[in-house]
Amino acid sequence: xxxxxxxxxxxxxxxxxxxxPLFIRKNDKVLNWIAHGLAALGCGAAxxxxxxxxxxxxxxxxxxxxxxxGTLTVGMDPLSAFFLLLVGAVGCMVSxxxxxxxTEYFHKRFPAMAGFYNLFLLSMILVLAARHxxxxxxxxxxxxxxxxLLVNHEYEKHEINRAAFIYIVMTHVGTAFLFIAFFLxxxxxGNMDFALLGQGLDAATRNIIFVCVLLGFGxxxxxxxxxxxxxxxxxxxxxxxxxxxxxxMIKTAVYxxxxxxxxxxxxxxxxxxxxxxxxxxxxxxxxxxYALMENDMKRLLAYSSVENIxxxxxxIGAAVLLTSKGQPGLAALAWxxxxxxxxxxxxxxxxxxxGAGAVVQAAHIRDIEHLGGLIKKMPYTAFWFLCGVLAIxxxxxxxxxxxxxxxxxxxxxxxQAVSGLSAKVxxxxxxxxxxxxxxxxxCCFVKVFGVSFLAKHRSEHAQQARExxxxxxxxxxxxxxxxxxxxxxxxxxxEILKETLGGFRGxxxxxxxxxxxxxxxxxxxxxxNSQLSMPVVLLLMGIGIAAGLLxxxxxxxxxxxxxxxxxxxxVPNARMEYTGTGFSKPVRMAFRAVLRPHRSLxxxxxxxxxxxxxxxxxxxxxxxxxFGRAYQPINSAMLLLARYVKKIQSGSVQLxxxxxxxxxxxxxxxxx
Amino acid sequence: MVExxxxxxxxxxxxxxxxxxxxxVKVTKARLQNRRGPGxxxxxxxxxxxxxxxxxISPTVSWIFFAAPxxxxxxxxxxAALIPVLVSAAGEKYGIGDLFVLLYLLAAGRFFxxxxxxxxxxxxxxxxxxxxxxIAMLVEPVIILTLLTVALRASGSGLALMAATxxxxxxxxxxxxxxxxxxxxxxxxxxxxxxxxxDTHLELTMIHEGMVLEYSGRHLGLIFWAxxxxxxxxxxxxxxxxxxxxVTAAPxxxxxxxxxxxxxxxxxxxxxxxxxxxRLFRVPGFMAVGGLLSLLALVAQ
Numbered sequence: 001x002x003x004x005x006x007x008x009x010x011x012x013x014x015x016x017x018x019x020x021p022l023f024i025r026k027n028d029k030v031l032n033w034i035a036h037g038l039a040a041l042g043c044g045a046a047x048x049x050x051x052x053x054x055x056x057x058x059x060x061x062x063x064x065x066x067x068x069x070g071t072l073t074v075g076m077d078p079l080s081a082f083f084l085l086l087v088g089a090v091g092c093m094v095s096x097x098x099x100x101x102x103t104e105y106f107h108k109r110f111p112a113m114a115g116f117y118n119l120f121l122l123s124m125i126l127v128l129a130a131r132h133x134x135x136x137x138x139x140x141x142x143x144x145x146x147x148x149l150l151v152n153h154e155y156e157k158h159e160i161n162r163a164a165f166i167y168i169v170m171t172h173v174g175t176a177f178l179f180i181a182f183f184l185x186x187x188x189x190g191n192m193d194f195a196l197l198g199q200g201l202d203a204a205t206r207n208i209i210f211v212c213v214l215l216g217f218g219x220x221x222x223x224x225x226x227x228x229x230x231x232x233x234x235x236x237x238x239x240x241x242x243x244x245x246x247x248x249m250i251k252t253a254v255y256x257x258x259x260x261x262x263x264x265x266x267x268x269x270x271x272x273x274x275x276x277x278x279x280x281x282x283x284x285x286x287x288x289x290y291a292l293m294e295n296d297m298k299r300l301l302a303y304s305s306v307e308n309i310x311x312x313x314x315x316i317g318a319a320v321l322l323t324s325k326g327q328p329g330l331a332a333l334a335w336x337x338x339x340x341x342x343x344x345x346x347x348x349x350x351x352x353x354x355g356a357g358a359v360v361q362a363a364h365i366r367d368i369e370h371l372g373g374l375i376k377k378m379p380y381t382a383f384w385f386l387c388g389v390l391a392i393x394x395x396x397x398x399x400x401x402x403x404x405x406x407x408x409x410x411x412x413x414x415x416q417a418v419s420g421l422s423a424k425v426x427x428x429x430x431x432x433x434x435x436x437x438x439x440x441x442x443c444c445f446v447k448v449f450g451v452s453f454l455a456k457h458r459s460e461h462a463q464q465a466r467e468x469x470x471x472x473x474x475x476x477x478x479x480x481x482x483x484x485x486x487x488x489x490x491x492x493x494x495e496i497l498k499e500t501l502g503g504f505r506g507x508x509x510x511x512x513x514x515x516x517x518x519x520x521x522x523x524x525x526x527x528x529n530s531q532l533s534m535p536v537v538l539l540l541m542g543i544g545i546a547a548g549l550l551x552x553x554x555x556x557x558x559x560x561x562x563x564x565x566x567x568x569x570x571v572p573n574a575r576m577e578y579t580g581t582g583f584s585k586p587v588r589m590a591f592r593a594v595l596r597p598h599r600s601l602x603x604x605x606x607x608x609x610x611x612x613x614x615x616x617x618x619x620x621x622x623x624x625x626x627f628g629r630a631y632q633p634i635n636s637a638m639l640l641l642a643r644y645v646k647k648i649q650s651g652s653v654q655l656x657x658x659x660x661x662x663x664x665x666x667x668x669x670x671x672x
Numbered sequence: 673m674v675e676x677x678x679x680x681x682x683x684x685x686x687x688x689x690x691x692x693x694x695x696x697v698k699v700t701k702a703r704l705q706n707r708r709g710p711g712x713x714x715x716x717x718x719x720x721x722x723x724x725x726x727x728x729i730s731p732t733v734s735w736i737f738f739a740a741p742x743x744x745x746x747x748x749x750x751x752a753a754l755i756p757v758l759v760s761a762a763g764e765k766y767g768i769g770d771l772f773v774l775l776y777l778l779a780a781g782r783f784f785x786x787x788x789x790x791x792x793x794x795x796x797x798x799x800x801x802x803x804x805x806x807i808a809m810l811v812e813p814v815i816i817l818t819l820l821t822v823a824l825r826a827s828g829s830g831l832a833l834m835a836a837t838x839x840x841x842x843x844x845x846x847x848x849x850x851x852x853x854x855x856x857x858x859x860x861x862x863x864x865x866x867x868x869x870x871d872t873h874l875e876l877t878m879i880h881e882g883m884v885l886e887y888s889g890r891h892l893g894l895i896f897w898a899x900x901x902x903x904x905x906x907x908x909x910x911x912x913x914x915x916x917x918x919v920t921a922a923p924x925x926x927x928x929x930x931x932x933x934x935x936x937x938x939x940x941x942x943x944x945x946x947x948x949x950x951r952l953f954r955v956p957g958f959m960a961v962g963g964l965l966s967l968l969a970l971v972a973q
Contacts, residue, residue: 375734395780396773408772408829415824421971428820428970432813439812442783443805450790456732529828536676536768537750543680544749548742551723552890559726565794565886578790578798586806590956
């Protein structure tokens, strides 16, 4: 009962938040508090609803609403509830952040933004709650359109307009594939209710559905090579919306994929898992490489989302493969790793996007090469951002490490599970790819934090930065604490995951045992026996650091003299600092086959008189976007097609009436 | 609980003994270069000297710069507590040590040092940090692939379990391949000569030393000490997984491990004297050879 009631309360709050801007159009300040406050309350109710569902079991409601496709059902089962918990927890934090951040957007069509923000949250929750094909598609489309409107908020700027356009095109390509998948499912089942889907499928149809689903949700999740919209659209949106899009919205794709694989399609052949794993490995590596090359803070975070979503997909791929090999326990482990990482990524990516938003509000620039020294201007933001950076780099004792560990464990069993030498070697390489990705992520985030927050300020903007308001710091702090908590006490999340996954056939969640201080993977078949006790790790780190402090002071009171670094007699300035581009150069050179870097050095442009004195240098370096080129043929084909279609689009009403007439006549002839 | 106390004892013993291992490497190098060189205990004297000195620090730095040496030492000591030397003596099946915990603890220390290298705002520090992260990026997959040879047979990533499995079949063909690969990783990870030069003070060739260029006095002492412990941890991993023979009862086993560790230290000295440092962009090729060898080991298994 509690679950249902809180579900309706949540809907009411969010709908009120969505319509509030219609009534309060004049006073942005009041609207800011009301709209985002209602969003935060709605998300709070969502968390309550999710927790009660996880504790007490699912509920389904038949709505007295008649669609042309049958009765509409809405409900929550543990799988939806897990993702609802994610949306609610992160959404609540982001809404509080938005109260502080939105002051930037006052008098810039703010009512529209606030309303769409609530609608965006609502649509994501409806995607999770839908129990009917038509309802799901409608919610999915609502989510796409509303997020498009949010991305396109500053439509005067050409690049934002362009990014939003690419986003809406790509997301509809994805939806088209989902349409096919759902159509095939519904036709086989003869019904559109989720409870009945998955019946009467033959092997070939299942394969087609799988490929469509992977492509459809792959677009939304940002899987390479379908990711092209993501690094454009996420940075274009206002920062709190970016936090939601990167942290939460792409998880709805994970939800959709899991719903299909766990619920509708059931056990698949091994190549499904192999296909997902292959795509995920490539996309993880490319995602992090592009992130490392990026200097725009928000775009970098967006590329990093591509990488993180790939880690989640890697877990899912391993799970599908292990299920097909008849390993229910290990499959549960892999699902748990994927979902754990999904939750973690939602926490730390929204934290990092909020940090980036704080930086943008304070310094008004996103290029890390022009930031620097912010740790002194914005100490709290810097500290919370550092927590996010440590979590995303999977360093103990933060939560990213635990999910990475689980992922390692689930990949570790793959070489034994698969048969054939090449498959075994591929499985081993996959583990190495995961390790490589982890190291590249660490490198990438050393660069982000080191270049933008440490050393001297590199521009006037960075010098004038001031600490942001407490309303923005509070949610960042809470999310950091959540990251640390889920790192030290992974038992909490594992118990939730056991509830989430326990109901699905083909999974045995008992392989994941939790003790009061450790989590362990145990299997009597002795395929994987590993345990992780994060409190012990934390304790050992603490003792080690204490030992360091003791050694530091062992020979009396330490004396510190401050003196500038010797730079051959010149006063050190910010232009002598190592740049972000320089920091990533070794990696750029090592992966030049993929990244295709190019550079041009212009000396003394057009001014021969001063050949020996006061020369001007211009240096340009960049990488080639191979995916932009890959889409080029499709793009030109579409344009060519449009040119032909243009011939029948004259623009005169008479002609269109003529078309309607002709079609009607044709239909009549056809039917007779 | 017993295991935890053993682990902590072990990390303090390593803290005390690690400079000796560094000393042995130095003496070996000196002898092979026909120098008399400093004594075996010179590293202790150096550390003691540094720990008494004041620090000169750039006014640009933030708290990260001061915290980094402590965190580096802390993570390295935590990693040292996980090695199954004294820990496995407690006789539990799993042990508190896990391979990935160990690797990511070391990564955490490196992460903070690299951040600190950017903190002072000088180019050399940043260059060192960038190159250190680059080499870490090359080492990470290879080290995982190498130890996978052991981990796959052990069906798990617990260090004690892996050591016990490795001791079961010493010097089998896959392990020999993996051992060579691990030796290459060891050279790269501890900043030894074909990859990095621990003794250089020529700015353009420094990697690890460049990263800590801004440090002086006590902070530098802590970093040196931590690097020394880290090197010993890596050598111990090599000894436990790839030189498990002879396995004897507990007290003798400890002596044997000590002797083998010093032996590997001498070997490091020899390798370092007999090769020259390679260009930075040759390192990917060097590590690729290591990766291929460990793949070969996996195939042979």
